[in-house]
Amino acid sequence: MSTATAPAVAGPAVPQPYRVVSRRADTVDTVTVELAHDAGPLPAFAPGQFAMLTAYGIGEVPISLSGLPGPGDDRARRLTHTLRAVGAVTRALHAAAPGTVIGVRGPFGTGWDVASAAGQDIVIVAGGIGLAPLRPVLQAVLSDRSRFGNVVLLVGARTPADLLYPDELLRWGTAGVQVGITVDRPADGWSGHVGVVPGLLPLARFDPARSVAFVCGPEVMMRFTARALLDRGLPAARVRVSLERSMRCGAGWCGHCQLGPLLVCRDGPVVDYTVAGPLLTVREL
Ligand SMILES: Cc1cc2nc3c(=O)[nH]c(=O)nc-3n(C[C@H](O)[C@H](O)[C@H](O)COP(=O)(O)OP(=O)(O)OC[C@H]3O[C@@H](n4cnc5c(N)ncnc54)[C@H](O)[C@@H]3O)c2cc1C
Ligand code: FES
Known part of the structure; x- marks a missing residue:
C-alpha cells in the first residue's frame, strides 16, 4: 500500500x-x-x-x-x-x-478575506466550476452566521446535470441563504430559470450600500456580473473576483501567469474589481 x-x-x-x-x-x-x-x-x-x-x-x-x-x-x-x-x-x-x-x-495566492465582509450583506455569484472556490466562503459565513447580513448565492450551470453540490444548495436554501439557480440548457422536467447568471441579480434581496460580492466563473461571466453589480450600486472596491491564468511556479517567480501589471499567482487570484475591471476589458492581455 x-x-x-x-x-x-x-x-x-x-x-x-x-x-x-x-x-x-x-x-x-x-x-x-x-x-x-x-x-x-x-x-x-x-x-x-x-x-x-x-x-x-x-x-x-x-x-x-x-x-x-x-x-x-x-x-x-x-x-x-x-x-x-x-x-x-x-x-x-x-x-x-x-x-x-x-x-x-x-x-x-490571495484569499476572499471573508472576515472583512462582517456586518455586510453577502452576494456570491458562481458560474460552473467557479462554485468550487466559493463554497468555503459560504461555509465560513454560515459557521458564523450572526456576523453577516443577507446572504445571496446565485449559481449558473450549463445544464441541470452540471450543477455542483445539489444537496448543499438545498441545505443552504433551508438555512436562509437566498439561492438562485439558472442553466444554459434545460433538461426535460426543469422548471427553474434558464439564461445567464447575472439575469438572476434583479431577483436578489440585498442592500448595495452595505454588501460585498464574491464572483467566480468564466471571464465573460465575471465581466457581465460585475457590470450588473455596479449598475445596482455596489462600488467596484466591494466586488471581488477570482482571476484565472495558466501557471507554472505558483509563487511569483516565473512570470508565466502575468496579466498586465499582475502576477496572478502572487497578486491574485482574488482581486477587487478596481484592479480586475480594466484588465478584463482588454482582451489581448
Ligand atoms: C487560481 C486557479 C484556481 C483554479 N481552481 C480550479 C478548481 O478549483 N477546479 C478546477 O477544476 N479548475 C481550477 N482551475 C483551472 C485549472 O487549473 C485548469 O483547468 C487546468 O490548469 C487545466 O490543465 P490541464 O493540463 O488539465 O488542461 P490543458 O491541457 O491545460 O487544457 C486542455 C484544454 O482545456 C482548456 N482549458 C484549460 N483550462 C480550462 C478551464 N479552466 N476551463 C475550461 N477549459 C479549460 C484549454 O484551453 C485546452 O483547450 C484553476 C485555475 C487557476 C488559475
Ligand atoms: S506562475 Fe510563476 S509567476 Fe505566477
Missing part, C-alpha cells in the same frame, strides 16, 4: 506527497477529492487560495481549496479540492482513486 509522507525538507517549490482519501463524483466530468498526508499538520489554506496539484509523470495545475472542515471534523486533517477534467493533468487527477499519491504545493 502506498503511503503519503511529507519529505523532511520541503519548500514552496517541492510538491509534497498526499494520498487521495476520498473521491466523490459530482458530475460527469467533476470530482471532489480529499487529500491527506501522514506527517505533521496540514498547511493552513484560506478560502480563495489554491494549491499546485501534481499528477506524477504528467504535470501540475493550480486548483482552489473547495471545502472547510466543520467544528471537530476529522476533515481538519484533509485538503478538499473540486476539479473538472479538461486536459491531460486534470483528467489524471480526476481519475485518481482513493490511495493514489499526488503532489501538493501551497497554499498560494
Whole structure:
C-alpha cells in the first residue's frame, strides 16, 4: 500500500506527497477529492487560495481549496479540492482513486478575506466550476452566521446535470441563504430559470450600500456580473473576483501567469474589481 509522507525538507517549490482519501463524483466530468498526508499538520489554506496539484509523470495545475472542515471534523486533517477534467493533468487527477499519491504545493495566492465582509450583506455569484472556490466562503459565513447580513448565492450551470453540490444548495436554501439557480440548457422536467447568471441579480434581496460580492466563473461571466453589480450600486472596491491564468511556479517567480501589471499567482487570484475591471476589458492581455 502506498503511503503519503511529507519529505523532511520541503519548500514552496517541492510538491509534497498526499494520498487521495476520498473521491466523490459530482458530475460527469467533476470530482471532489480529499487529500491527506501522514506527517505533521496540514498547511493552513484560506478560502480563495489554491494549491499546485501534481499528477506524477504528467504535470501540475493550480486548483482552489473547495471545502472547510466543520467544528471537530476529522476533515481538519484533509485538503478538499473540486476539479473538472479538461486536459491531460486534470483528467489524471480526476481519475485518481482513493490511495493514489499526488503532489501538493501551497497554499498560494490571495484569499476572499471573508472576515472583512462582517456586518455586510453577502452576494456570491458562481458560474460552473467557479462554485468550487466559493463554497468555503459560504461555509465560513454560515459557521458564523450572526456576523453577516443577507446572504445571496446565485449559481449558473450549463445544464441541470452540471450543477455542483445539489444537496448543499438545498441545505443552504433551508438555512436562509437566498439561492438562485439558472442553466444554459434545460433538461426535460426543469422548471427553474434558464439564461445567464447575472439575469438572476434583479431577483436578489440585498442592500448595495452595505454588501460585498464574491464572483467566480468564466471571464465573460465575471465581466457581465460585475457590470450588473455596479449598475445596482455596489462600488467596484466591494466586488471581488477570482482571476484565472495558466501557471507554472505558483509563487511569483516565473512570470508565466502575468496579466498586465499582475502576477496572478502572487497578486491574485482574488482581486477587487478596481484592479480586475480594466484588465478584463482588454482582451489581448
Ligand atoms: C487560481 C486557479 C484556481 C483554479 N481552481 C480550479 C478548481 O478549483 N477546479 C478546477 O477544476 N479548475 C481550477 N482551475 C483551472 C485549472 O487549473 C485548469 O483547468 C487546468 O490548469 C487545466 O490543465 P490541464 O493540463 O488539465 O488542461 P490543458 O491541457 O491545460 O487544457 C486542455 C484544454 O482545456 C482548456 N482549458 C484549460 N483550462 C480550462 C478551464 N479552466 N476551463 C475550461 N477549459 C479549460 C484549454 O484551453 C485546452 O483547450 C484553476 C485555475 C487557476 C488559475
Ligand atoms: S506562475 Fe510563476 S509567476 Fe505566477
